[in-house]
Amino acid sequence: MSKRDDTYVASSGEYTVKKNKGLDLAAKIISVLFAFIIWLYAVSANSPVYERTITGVAVAVENVPTGLSVISGLDHTIDIKVTGKRTEVLALTASEITAYVDASACVDAGLHTLTVNVTLPSGMTLSEKYPDTVTIYLGTTTSKQLPILINLRNYSVELDCVLEKSTPELSFVTVRGPADELAKIKEAVVTIEPGYITSSMTASGTVVLYDDSGKVYSNPYVTSSVSDVLVRIEVHKYKTVPLTVDYKYGYYNDKNVNVTLDPAEIRIKGSSEIIDDIDSINVATIDETGIMNDGSTVYELSLPDGVSVTDDVKNVRVSIKHLNTAVRTFSVSNIRLDNAEDGRSYEFMNDSVNVTLRGTVGEYFSYFDASDITVVLDMSGYHGLTGNFTIPAKIEILNSSSTSVIYPLGSYSVHLVIS
Numbered sequence: 461m462s463k464r465d466d467t468y469v470a471s472s473g474e475y476t477v478k479k480n481k482g483l484d485l486a487a488k489i490i491s492v493l494f495a496f497i498i499w500l501y502a503v504s505a506n507s508p509v510y511e512r513t514i515t516g517v518a519v520a521v522e523n524v525p526t527g528l529s530v531i532s533g534l535d536h537t538i539d540i541k542v543t544g545k546r547t548e549v550l551a552l553t554a555s556e557i558t559a560y561v562d563a564s565a566c567v568d569a570g571l572h573t574l575t576v577n578v579t580l581p582s583g584m585t586l587s588e589k590y591p592d593t594v595t596i597y598l599g600t601t602t603s604k605q606l607p608i609l610i611n612l613r614n615y616s617v618e619l620d621c622v623l624e625k626s627t628p629e630l631s632f633v634t635v636r637g638p639a640d641e642l643a644k645i646k647e648a649v650v651t652i653e654p655g656y657i658t659s660s661m662t663a664s665g666t667v668v669l670y671d672d673s674g675k676v677y678s679n680p681y682v683t684s685s686v687s688d689v690l691v692r693i694e695v696h697k698y699k700t701v702p703l704t705v706d707y708k709y710g711y712y713n714d715k716n717v718n719v720t721l722d723p724a725e726i727r728i729k730g731s732s733e734i735i736d737d738i739d740s741i742n743v744a745t746i747d748e749t750g751i752m753n754d755g756s757t758v759y760e761l762s763l764p765d766g767v768s769v770t771d772d773v774k775n776v777r778v779s780i781k782h783l784n785t786a787v788r789t790f791s792v793s794n795i796r797l798d799n800a801e802d803g804r805s806y807e808f809m810n811d812s813v814n815v816t817l818r819g820t821v822g823e824y825f826s827y828f829d830a831s832d833i834t835v836v837l838d839m840s841g842y843h844g845l846t847g848n849f850t851i852p853a854k855i856e857i858l859n860s861s862s863t864s865v866i867y868p869l870g871s872y873s874v875h876l877v878i879s
Contacts, residue, residue: 510546523564529638533596544584599638637682799840809875819866
């Protein structure tokens, strides 16, 4: 057998590897060492006796009797020592621990020292807690009403508009809690930030309580009847518009009458939805047939709903001056009965009716006569009736002129007997 490095050739001609006893021993030692490290980690990570102290665990007050509230003692904290598996204990946080005192046995107001109870996640044991007890002060529960104030900020209003008012849906909020605590509350405020305002709007805001120093007041044992409130923000738009009059029959025009109004225009305000649709305000509808002479009449200003004036105008004087017209009176005997009942007899108490007309000055109206006028009585409402009646009359005028306006002045009636 001949040697080639670490191998030998057997008599059969095959190669055989020589074993290194030193390397085998080193490998066994390293394997044992790694196994020990893994075992040590597993034992330490899952050790049931790992202990840790957690500080600053908040203590809650539970089961406060009806009629009492916690005035002080809501800010207590304790330190606790817990035991459990290492990985679980190391991962534990204060928020996963429940610490509380049970106030159900506290029947009177005043100071009460109560034992702290602690609830831990499953698999953990409480070893120690400090302090073991805390003292709270309970006071009598009462209530009071606070007006809801509106604080508008961070907003701008469209040109020609003004923020008129902001009104909460509820006028008051009721707060309930310890009497001593309620005495600290000065006001309830809803803050709205509407941004750019173009018209009236409704927004929602949270009711926030403030103390005498202007700081936000908060106490978990002071409750409010509402948390959010709707606020109506009224935005008014301003606009100057002319005052106008309408004519009942359309007899008046720029050529036969001069109508002036004092004031001629007014400045109005209201919601933009309403104001945008208003181009003028009508003061009155004038019955031309009732204006016998030139003169003036004072009318009370009537505005659409939701609109008001900014300059305290309540009345408008309307002055009328007739132009290029004349007044003539005619004795009219041409009387016509419309809708007369068959079989009835109608006897007129007067043979004629005096009718006064106003017309455009000119040759046509100068030659106008009674034959162009008819007094018309509508008898449809007198069927089945007999006796003496005064029947309202309508005046019909035969006017073939395209340039002359002619119309009756006053009202008319005819006396007749129906049999």
